[in-house]
Amino acid sequence: MFSRTAMLWQRCGKGRIQPEVAAKIEQAYKTISNSNSKSLVKKHLTKETYEKLKDITTPMGSTLLDCIQSGAANLDSGVGLYAPDADAYTVFHELFNPLIAEYHSFKNSKHPPSCWGDPVAFSNIDPSNKYIISTRVRTGRSIKDYPFAAKMTEDDYKELEQKISMAVNSFQGELQGTYYPLKLLVPTEQQKLVDDHYLFKEGDRFLTAAKICRFWPTGRGIFYNPSKTFIVWINEEDHMRIISMQKGGDIMAVYKRLKEGAEYLETCMEFAHNDKYGYLTSCPTNIGTAIRASVHISLPHLAANRTKLEEIAGRYNLQVRGTEGEHTESVDNVYDISNKRRLGLTEFMAIKEMSDGIRELIKHEESGDE
Known part of the structure; x- marks a missing residue:
């Protein structure tokens, strides 16, 4: 299951974004959103999603910048999104969930249990x-x-x-x-x-x-x-x-x-x-x-x-x-x-x-x- 700490953290909107980091987050978002990139991060990082996520961090201190900085630097990315820690999948779920659903054609509520078979x-x-x-x-x-x-x-x-x-x-x-x-x-x-x-x-x-x-x-x-x-x-x-x-x-x-x-x-x-x-x-x-x-x-x-x-x-x-x-x-x-x-x-x-x-x-x- 998702980390309970991360879920509570995300709901409370915890985070201490320094001004210089906030500026970099905004610049990365603008670079992606104003580009002709075909990446999945461009498609799913909507204005609404950006506003929800720009001021929060994971319990380990990861920000939206840590997730999207590669996509902003490489506008020819196919995906352009990385998780800086495990809790990023929960804290930034408004961005990760739809992107993952599209890439993996994933329509289920959860991944099946591991089964290597014979x-x-x-x-x-x-x-x-x-x-x-x-x-x-x-x-x-x-x-x-x-x-x-x-x-x-x-x-x-x-x-x-x-x-x-x-x-x-x-x-x-x-x-x-x-x-x-x-x-x-x-x-x-x-x-x-x-x-x-x-x-x-x-x-x-x-x-x-x-x-x-x-x-x-x-x-x-x-x-x-x-x-x-x-x-x-x-x-x-x-x-x-x-x-x-x-x-x-x-x-x-x-x-x-x-x-x-x-x-x-x-x-x-x-x-x-x-x-x-x-x-x-x-x-x-x-x-x-x-x-x-x-x-x-x-x-x-x-x-x-x-x-x-x-x-x-x-x-x-x-x-x-x-x-x-x-x-x-x-x-x-x-x-x-x-x-x-x-x-x-x-x-x-x-x-x-x-x-x-x-x-x-x-x-x-x-x-x-x-």
């Missing part, structure tokens, strides 16, 4: 390795009672790194591996991990504008097993990104590994969660299951008809991105295609939605259907 229900959807280059499934987690990245102090980063690294270093079996703090990785090692799509990198302008990249590289790092099929990022955009990946299209193996890792970590620490929105993360696109299941897939025929590609993907609530992910272009007709919905469905349902959609895309690619 990974055996899935299989290798491209056993000939003709189309799918790699499969990757990840989920995000935030540790309860800590602010999210936009409001974390340097000490928060250090403390969370210590807590999480102790947990991941206790994995056994296939998941067992080693944690590497970012500040101890030599530049060549770090760049190799980035180039091979194992490690995040600094400098994303959307995250930077949201104040998510402060104190870099303090408190950041990567854990991985020897085969690099199981990875945990610490303090990138969220406190944790838990990732399972491998070459080819064996969704069952990838999903099984992620399920085991996520369930184990839940025994080690308590995550930010509520009944309405499930697991809470910095970006409202990642709440709910926080599952993003994706493939790198070669679709030369469909690439020639991007409208058809997008239309088929849309039927299954899939998102088509460039080869290097969000805000990039396709290279050699290879796309990053993933489930768009993370909220209002279980983990198992999210994987099934992606699996069914990719099967349909492969069918159209093989048939040459226009």
Whole structure:
């Protein structure tokens, strides 16, 4: 459920907005509202909503500015809204609720209980390795009672790194591996991990504008097993990104590994969660299951008809991105295609939605259907 403290705080309109912060909030609102931005924050930050929210804060002291500053700095944002802490979803619900409902096609009163199901229900959807280059499934987690990245102090980063690294270093079996703090990785090692799509990198302008990249590289790092099929990022955009990946299209193996890792970590620490929105993360696109299941897939025929590609993907609530992910272009007709919905469905349902959609895309690619 939503934090009772946050609900009382929001109803009472608590907040001590300093004049200089109030001026920045007003300027950010004007920048967004007077722009031609197509972002969801532009659509849902109405004058009425702005007036309700401009003078309040969360119990941790987050303001409307913390939520919208990235959208104001990047008017080409698709969403443009970040949560600086878990209570922002409650305190600023007049903005978050309609935006979340639209992005996730979420019409329910609450997110369903977590259900990973049986990974055996899935299989290798491209056993000939003709189309799918790699499969990757990840989920995000935030540790309860800590602010999210936009409001974390340097000490928060250090403390969370210590807590999480102790947990991941206790994995056994296939998941067992080693944690590497970012500040101890030599530049060549770090760049190799980035180039091979194992490690995040600094400098994303959307995250930077949201104040998510402060104190870099303090408190950041990567854990991985020897085969690099199981990875945990610490303090990138969220406190944790838990990732399972491998070459080819064996969704069952990838999903099984992620399920085991996520369930184990839940025994080690308590995550930010509520009944309405499930697991809470910095970006409202990642709440709910926080599952993003994706493939790198070669679709030369469909690439020639991007409208058809997008239309088929849309039927299954899939998102088509460039080869290097969000805000990039396709290279050699290879796309990053993933489930768009993370909220209002279980983990198992999210994987099934992606699996069914990719099967349909492969069918159209093989048939040459226009």
